Amino acid sequence: MxxxxxxxxxxxxxxxxxxxxxxxxHLPQVVGAxxxxxxxxxxxxxxxxxxxxxxxxxxxxVIVLMFCAGMGTDVKELKECGKASxxxxxxxxxxxxxxxxxxxxxxxxAGMIDSDASSTILLQNIFIGVILTATSVSITVETLKELGxxxxxxxxxxxxxxxxxxxxxxxxxxxxxxxxxxxxxxxxVLLKILGFFVFSGLGGWLFYQFFRRWCNTGRAMQRYTIVxxxxxxLMAFAAENFxxxxxxxxxxxxxxxxxxxxxxELLASKFDVxxxxxxxxxxxxxxxxxxxxxxxSGAIIAFALSLTIVAVLSKVIGCGFGAKLCGYxxxxxxxxxxGMISRGEVALIVASKGAALGLIGSAFLxxxxxxxxxxxxxxxxxxxxxxxxxxxxxxxxxxHHLADKHEDIAAIRSGEK
Amino acid sequence: MxxxxxxxxxxxxxxxxxxxxxxxxHLPQVVGAxxxxxxxxxxxxxxxxxxxxxxxxxxxxVIVLMFCAGMGTDVKELKECGKASxxxxxxxxxxxxxxxxxxxxxxxxAGMIDSDASSTILLQNIFIGVILTATSVSITVETLKELGxxxxxxxxxxxxxxxxxxxxxxxxxxxxxxxxxxxxxxxxVLLKILGFFVFSGLGGWLFYQFFRRWCNTGRAMQRYTIVxxxxxxLMAFAAENFxxxxxxxxxxxxxxxxxxxxxxELLASKFDVxxxxxxxxxxxxxxxxxxxxxxxSGAIIAFALSLTIVAVLSKVIGCGFGAKLCGYxxxxxxxxxxGMISRGEVALIVASKGAALGLIGSAFLxxxxxxxxxxxxxxxxxxxxxxxxxxxxxxxxxxHHLADKHEDIAAIRSGEK
Numbered sequence: 001m002x003x004x005x006x007x008x009x010x011x012x013x014x015x016x017x018x019x020x021x022x023x024x025x026h027l028p029q030v031v032g033a034x035x036x037x038x039x040x041x042x043x044x045x046x047x048x049x050x051x052x053x054x055x056x057x058x059x060x061x062v063i064v065l066m067f068c069a070g071m072g073t074d075v076k077e078l079k080e081c082g083k084a085s086x087x088x089x090x091x092x093x094x095x096x097x098x099x100x101x102x103x104x105x106x107x108x109x110a111g112m113i114d115s116d117a118s119s120t121i122l123l124q125n126i127f128i129g130v131i132l133t134a135t136s137v138s139i140t141v142e143t144l145k146e147l148g149x150x151x152x153x154x155x156x157x158x159x160x161x162x163x164x165x166x167x168x169x170x171x172x173x174x175x176x177x178x179x180x181x182x183x184x185x186x187x188x189v190l191l192k193i194l195g196f197f198v199f200s201g202l203g204g205w206l207f208y209q210f211f212r213r214w215c216n217t218g219r220a221m222q223r224y225t226i227v228x229x230x231x232x233x234l235m236a237f238a239a240e241n242f243x244x245x246x247x248x249x250x251x252x253x254x255x256x257x258x259x260x261x262x263x264x265e266l267l268a269s270k271f272d273v274x275x276x277x278x279x280x281x282x283x284x285x286x287x288x289x290x291x292x293x294x295x296x297s298g299a300i301i302a303f304a305l306s307l308t309i310v311a312v313l314s315k316v317i318g319c320g321f322g323a324k325l326c327g328y329x330x331x332x333x334x335x336x337x338x339g340m341i342s343r344g345e346v347a348l349i350v351a352s353k354g355a356a357l358g359l360i361g362s363a364f365l366x367x368x369x370x371x372x373x374x375x376x377x378x379x380x381x382x383x384x385x386x387x388x389x390x391x392x393x394x395x396x397x398x399x400h401h402l403a404d405k406h407e408d409i410a411a412i413r414s415g416e417k
Numbered sequence: 418m419x420x421x422x423x424x425x426x427x428x429x430x431x432x433x434x435x436x437x438x439x440x441x442x443h444l445p446q447v448v449g450a451x452x453x454x455x456x457x458x459x460x461x462x463x464x465x466x467x468x469x470x471x472x473x474x475x476x477x478x479v480i481v482l483m484f485c486a487g488m489g490t491d492v493k494e495l496k497e498c499g500k501a502s503x504x505x506x507x508x509x510x511x512x513x514x515x516x517x518x519x520x521x522x523x524x525x526x527a528g529m530i531d532s533d534a535s536s537t538i539l540l541q542n543i544f545i546g547v548i549l550t551a552t553s554v555s556i557t558v559e560t561l562k563e564l565g566x567x568x569x570x571x572x573x574x575x576x577x578x579x580x581x582x583x584x585x586x587x588x589x590x591x592x593x594x595x596x597x598x599x600x601x602x603x604x605x606v607l608l609k610i611l612g613f614f615v616f617s618g619l620g621g622w623l624f625y626q627f628f629r630r631w632c633n634t635g636r637a638m639q640r641y642t643i644v645x646x647x648x649x650x651l652m653a654f655a656a657e658n659f660x661x662x663x664x665x666x667x668x669x670x671x672x673x674x675x676x677x678x679x680x681x682e683l684l685a686s687k688f689d690v691x692x693x694x695x696x697x698x699x700x701x702x703x704x705x706x707x708x709x710x711x712x713x714s715g716a717i718i719a720f721a722l723s724l725t726i727v728a729v730l731s732k733v734i735g736c737g738f739g740a741k742l743c744g745y746x747x748x749x750x751x752x753x754x755x756g757m758i759s760r761g762e763v764a765l766i767v768a769s770k771g772a773a774l775g776l777i778g779s780a781f782l783x784x785x786x787x788x789x790x791x792x793x794x795x796x797x798x799x800x801x802x803x804x805x806x807x808x809x810x811x812x813x814x815x816x817h818h819l820a821d822k823h824e825d826i827a828a829i830r831s832g833e834k
Contacts (some may be wrong), residue, residue, distance in 0.1 A: 001657075002653075002654055002657045002658055002664060004473050004476075005476075005477070005480075005650050005651075005653055005654040005657075005664065006650075006651075006654045006658075008477065008650055009646075009647045009650035009651050009654065012643055012646060012647050012650070013643070013644070013647045016640060016643045016644075020640065051469070051473075052468070052469055052470055053469055053470050053473040053474070056421050056468075056470040057470070057474070059421075059422075060422070060425065063422075222693055223433060223437065225694055226429055226430070226433045226693075226694065227430070227433075229426075229429060229694060229695075230426045230429050230430045233422050233423075233425055233426035233429070234422075234423075234426050236419075236422055237419055237422040237423045237426065240418075240419045240422075241419055241423075247419065247422065270690050270694060271694075273687050273690040273691060274690060274691055274694055274695055276639055276643075277642055277643060277646060277687060277688075277691055278646075278691055278695070278696075279695075
C-alpha cells in the first residue's frame with residue numbers, strides 16, 4: 001500500500017546520483033536520469049513497475065517540461081535569425097526524417113523485430129523518422145556556453161535553427177499521431193490541426209491580454225503561478241481532447257504565450273522547482289521503466305546501431321547543407337551541423353508519446369534511448385573539435401573579441417604560441 | 418484517458434479561488450480549499466471522483482505538509498516555554514479527547530449512524546476523541562500575528578502548547594492506529610512504537626551529522642533539497658512499513674531533524690512551492706472529495722453539531738484550566754483557551770488517515786470538516802474579543818511596548834481617549 005513512497009524516493013535519489021555522475025563526465029544530467037529508470041525497471045533490477053500514479057505524474061512532468069521550454073523561447077531572437085535558421089532547421093528535419101524512415105523500412109519487417117504497435121508498418125516507419133528530427137535546444141546551448149561560443153555567428157544560427165526545429169518536430173508529431181487513428185479522414189485531421197492553431201492563437205491572445213494586465217495590478221506571485229499552471233494544463237487537455245493534437249504541443253504553446261508577458265522569469269523559477277524536485281525525475285525514470293531487456297537482442301541491436309549512426313550523420317549533412325545554401329563558410333557549416341546532432345528530452349518525449357499511442361512498439365524505446373545517449377555524449381566532444389579547426393576570424397568572434405585578443409597576447413608572452 | 422489533466426486544473430483553480438474568497442472574510446485559505454473539494458466531489462457537483470493518482474498524490478501532499486510543519490518547529494522555543502506549555506497542552510489534549518469520546522459514545526450506536534468502519538465501536542469512539550485533540554499551529558500563529566499579540570506572554574504559551582499538542586496528538590494517533598489491527602498484541606504495538614522512536618532518534622542523529630557537514634561543503638541547493646525529500650519519504654515509508662506508525666509522524670520527525678540544520682529556511686522555501694503549486698491543493702480537495710451527501714442527514718447532523726460545540730468548549734476549558742494551574746491570570750487563561758480552539762490541517766489529516774485505516778466510517782468526515790471550518794472561523798473572532806477585555810498590563814506587552822505608548826499619546830492628542 002505504501003510502496004509508492006519507496007518507489008518515489010528510489011526514483012528521486014537514483015536519478016540525482018546518476019545525473020551527478022554523468023555530469024562528472026561533462027554530460028547532461030538527463031543521461032543519468034534515463035539510466036536510473038533503466039536500472040530500476042524490468043530491464044535490470046526490476047524493483048519498480050509502472051503504476052497509474054507514476055504514469056500520470058510522468059505525463060504531468062513532461063507537460064511541465066514542455067511548458068518550461070515554451071517559456072524559455074525567445075520570440076524576438078527567433079525573428080532576428082530568420083531565414084537562415086529556417087532553412088537549416090527545415091533540412092535538419094527533412095534529412096533525419098528520411099534517414100530514420102529508411103533505417104526503419106529496412107529493419108521493421110515481419111519476423112525481424114517483435115512489434116506490439118497497433119498502427120500500420122508505414123506509419124511506424126515514418127514515426128521513427130519523426131523521432132530523429134528534434135534537436136535538444138538545452139543540450140546545444142549548454143555545450144556552446146561551456147565553450148564560450150554561444151554569441152558567435154554559428155552559435156546564433158544553431159540556436160535559432162534548434163528552436164524552429166523543435167516546433168517543426170512537434171508539428172510532425174501532431175500530424176503523424178493524428179494518422180494513428182485510421183477511422184478518421186485526413187482532411188478532417190488537418191482541419192482539426194488548423195482549428196487548434198486558430199484556437200490557441202485566439203485563446204493565447206486573450207489570455208495574454210488578461211494575464212499581462214492582471215499581473216501589473218499586484219505583487220502576489222502565488223496566484224499568478226497557479227493561474228499559469230491551470231492555463232498550461234487546460235491547453236494540454238484541450239489539445240488532446242478536442243483537436244487530437246499532442247498535449248505537449250498545447251503546453252509548449254502556453255509556455256510561449258507566457259514568455260511574452262513580463263512575469264515569465266519568476267514563473268519559470270517556480271516551475272523549475274516543481275520540475276526538478278518532483279515531476280521530471282518521475283518522467284525520465286518512467287521512460288527507462290518502459291524498456292524491457294528481452295527486446296534488446298539480435299535484430300534490435302543492429303537496428304539501434306544503424307539508427308544511431310543515421311541520427312548523427314543525417315543531422316550533420318542536413319544542417320550543414322542548409323547552412324551552405326545560406327552562404328555560410330565551410331568551417332561554419334561543419335560547426336552548425338555538429339552542433340545540431342544532440343537529441344534530448346524532445347526525442348524521448350516524442351518516443352514515449354508514440355509508444356503510448358501504439359505508434360511504435362515498446363521494443364523501439366531501447367534504441368531511441370541509445371540514440372539520445374550517444375548523440376548527447378558525442379556533441380560536446382565533436383563541437384570542441386570543430387571549434388579548434390577553422391580560422392578564428394573576427395566574424396566568428398563578436399562579444400569575446402577583446403577577451404580572446406588578451407588571451408592571445410598572454411599565450412604569446414608565456415611562449416605557448 | 419486525459420481527464421486527470423482536467424481534474425487537476427479544476428482542483429488547482431477552485432481551491433485557489435475559494436481560498437482567496439475565504440481570505441477576503443479574514444479566514445485561512447484552508448477553509449476555501451476544503452470547500453472546493455466538497456463542491457467538486459460527490460457531495461455536490463460530482464465532477465471529480467478519487468483516482469489512485471489523486472489518492473497517492475494527496476498522500477505525498479500531506480507528507481510534505483507535515484514535513485514542512487516539522488521544519489517550522491522551533492526546538493529552542495519549545496524548551497523555553499517548558500513546563501507551562503506542557504501542562505496546557507496535556508489538559509488541552511485530555512479534555513477534548515474525553516469530550517469527543519463522549520459525543521461519539523452517545524451517537525455512534527447500532528442504527529443511528531451508518532458506519533463502514535472495520536474496527537470496534539470502542540476504538541472508533543476513541544478515535545473521534547483523538548481527532549479533536551490537535552490544535553492547528555499555523556492558524557493560531559496567523560491570527561496572533563494579525564492581532565500583533567504573538568510576542569505576549571499568552572502568545573508564547575499558546576505557541577508552545579500548540580506545538581506540544583501536535584506532538585501528543587500524533588502519538589495518540591499512532592497508538593490508536595496501531596490498535597486498529599486487533600490480531601496484534603498491545604505490548605508488541607507499544608514495543609514497535611518505542612522501536613520507531615529509537616530508530617528515528619538514532620537515524621535522525623546520523624542524518625543530522627551527515628547533512629550538516631555536507632551542506633557546509635558547497636552551495637548547490639538542488640541536491641540538498643532532493644536528499645532532504647528522500648529522507649522525508651523514507652522516514653514516512655519506514656514508519657508505516659516497519660513500525661506500524663503513521664507515515665506523517667515519520668515525515669514530521671524528519672522535518673524536525675532538518676529544522677536543526679542551518680539550511681532549513683532555504684529548503685522550506687522549495688517545499689513551499691511544491692506544496693502550494695501542486696501537492697497540497699490535491700490533498701485538501703481529496704478530503705472534500707471523500708464526503709458523500711447522503712451521509713449528511715438526521716443523526717449525523719445532530720452529531721456534527723454536538724461535536725462542534727464540544728470541540729470548542731473542551732479546548733477552552735482544558736487549556737484555560739491548565740493555564741490557571743500554572744499561575745496565569747484569569748484574562749490570560751481566557752486568551753490561551755480561546756487561542757487553542759482552532760483545528761486545522763492536523764485534524765483533517767488525522768481524520769482522513771483514520772478513514773483510510775477503517776478506524777472511522779467515511780460518514781464521519783463531514784462532521785470533522787464542519788468542526789474544522791467552524792473552529793477556524795470562530796478563533797480569530799473570539800480571540801480579538803478576549804484581547805479587547807482584560808488589562809493591557811506591561812507584562813502582556815513586551816515588544817510592542819514603545820509603539821503602543823506612542824499610539825496612546827497620539828490617541829490622547831487627537832482626543833480619542
